[in-house]
Amino acid sequence: MYSPKELQEKVNSEIAGLTHLKRTPSELYKPIDYALQNGGKRLRPVLTLMGCNLFSEDVAIALKPSVAFEIFHNFTLLHDDIMDNAPIRRNQPTVHSKWNTNIAILSGDAMLVIAYDLLSDIPDDKLKNVLEVFNRTALEVCEGQQYDMNFETSAVTTENEYLEMIRLKTSVLIAAALNVGALLGDASNEDAAELYRFGINLGLAFQLQDDFLDTYGNSELFGKQIGGDILMNKKTYLLVKTMEMAGKKDLGILKSLLYEEKNPSAKINGVRKIFDNYNINTITERKINEYFSSAMKNMDNIRVSDERKTPLLNFTQNLIRRQT
């Protein structure tokens, strides 16, 4: 069985060798190359390969589809960054700010097509099944992004609405990456479906952890400045859930802090104080653990030996609760 590191290297060398990126015009393909070379953990393709490796020794069959997931993910980042007007991604200028919006739209479009092209490069008898998963997932990711944009302008967002949004925006792609890996590894439909549910729970835990660490993480380990979400008025689980629980007075303070722009640390400390009033750190950690336990139960239900499960379980455990 392969380690995540070995699989990540396979993914990186497959990306480096992509013939698509050698096509012309360079104005279209250079930004794609830039976006794909700009690091990232290769989380989704590694999960595709681990999903495959859980059932089969032959992971080569899943390599191109795994890269399809990475390119799809980066396509969504390219277009989301335009919509969010984000200047920086992974410490580098975003494509639309390094080039321009038109280039970012069109290069993103081409990335989606390249993702489909890589996904199509699998045995005929698996193609329809895999496409079905990918098409449904891709549409759900668009829906998640739309809900996210809707939340920006809506006064109230409930906890359930928020969880459904992150399920669509983040979890389904992680789940689909694992699911497609399993299908290519000749898993039974039941096991592949269980691994999909594992991915949904893992994705929810992962996104909630991201929300948590932005406020309560260790800045050195987290790799981002603490409080960034608070400064940007981002609707995180912490904010949505606190607003749902908060009394009139705290809600008033919270809302007025959204308009605080002169003193960043006063804003972060003020919001965090309200968060603390409602023990949002404990509540969020409990929620993360809930999803993580559900994921572990899903893994229990999968009918392969414990040995085969070990690499994916270790990887998952490293992913969740790394940086607290």
Next chain:
Amino acid sequence: MYSPKELQEKVNSEIAGLTHLKRTPSELYKPIDYALQNGGKRLRPVLTLMGCNLFSEDVAIALKPSVAFEIFHNFTLLHDDIMDNAPIRRNQPTVHSKWNTNIAILSGDAMLVIAYDLLSDIPDDKLKNVLEVFNRTALEVCEGQQYDMNFETSAVTTENEYLEMIRLKTSVLIAAALNVGALLGDASNEDAAELYRFGINLGLAFQLQDDFLDTYGNSELFGKQIGGDILMNKKTYLLVKTMEMAGKKDLGILKSLLYEEKNPSAKINGVRKIFDNYNINTITERKINEYFSSAMKNMDNIRVSDERKTPLLNFTQNLIRRQT
């Protein structure tokens, strides 16, 4: 065999019944519905169905893939209209001006996914072949759009560069629509490839005719204002080819007319006068006829009876040289 009108009705009723458009959030799907209901000739899906009907009586198999081509085409229009900053399309506000740019980006993305979803709904044994055609074509269309954007800022564009750009931006999709129809109609690979070449030649003739009619058409029949391309400084075949032929003096006049913004009719008449100096109307008509004749030769090479060819030939003849 079916008439184009019957096929157009099949396409329209398939689009009206699309379950995708009933999904939520409505903010994502309403603009898609709007873009698809906003008329158009349904040229590409009708060609898919006619390509299928050329070889087979069962066109039902090609109905969903045909709609995939219509939705893909409209996806490109949505994103191109953002890039071109175009306020109006088919006499209606464009999606990005009726809603906003973010909505137009995301709805366009979802349309591309829906196109793939409809395309995937075909028998397993044809799926890989059809996807191969579609993926290659979709990437080429992106490349064509990029070349078109490059031309806007480049001082000189050659006739060959222009023809390659419209081949990518317009012809390959028309050719692929026909090709996929043929594959679904169980055509031999040779016949399907010949129909693809027919589509390339038809598409080139069609785009050159569009360029021609914008300057030399009958405005009532053409349905658009004559001279629109000239007013917008659009690089058409007429402009590119004239600039290639023009002497220093005419080139100077032509370039200074590009900056004329106060008097539209002086601009149109001035540019047209230079065009006339080089007989660009005759040259363009000759080029259209050349491509049209090549298309007819491609059709000759296809091994089905003349009777089966009649509807597609009539449709093609109506398409080219309608409005002179």
